[in-house]
Amino acid sequence: DQQVKQNSPSLSVQEGRISILNCDYTNSMFDYFLWYKKYPAEGPTFLISISSIKDKNEDGRFTVFLNKSAKHLSLHIVPSQPGDSAVYFCAASARYGGSQGNLIFGKGTKLSVKP
């Protein structure tokens, strides 16, 4: 049973436009969410996170939105650049729900930004 779902395996965007990556979760105990970027043959690189007490967090070109009632979060990248082409993973944890902080990952969305 997948607790974190990224329903789009891939996304293609033109350079300079906005990329929107989506993530849904089922466990209401999740209270911390993270986005990681991963290039082939490398480890995931932390991008941005959001606590469940917020609905938005922004860091440069990256903004994460959290809709707790819908159990949905999204990552916006604007403007998109060719170097953003990678696989993006959504992850969640239940810090106070007994998971001891381990992360539950989605399967990832492969973003391609075309020049």
Added chain:
Amino acid sequence: NAGVMQNPRHLVRRRGQEARLRCSPMKGHSHVYWYRQLPEEGLKFMVYLQKENIIDESGMPKERFSAEFPKEGPSILRIQQVVRGDSAAYFCASSPVGTANTDTQYFGPGTRLTVL
């Protein structure tokens, strides 16, 4: 480079052999996590350790897999009597302690295990 270090980057074993994967956390980090990624899948949590303690091993297979994080030296993930299904990328992550960022895990480059 003060990042999470993993070695070896690539490891080839024959069925029945042992695999040892090493992870050195970022400087100042005392929490280590191991994850496994199968092809076309997301990362799956295996085990969470602090120095000399296993905190959560709920993701570890019941047999053949073990992990440790000794007082001195790197964390070790050990797989005994490997089978083809163990072929995967194994990632280690670390996080700091006592700061507001205790929940952000920083990942190493991974060890790609191939079992022939």
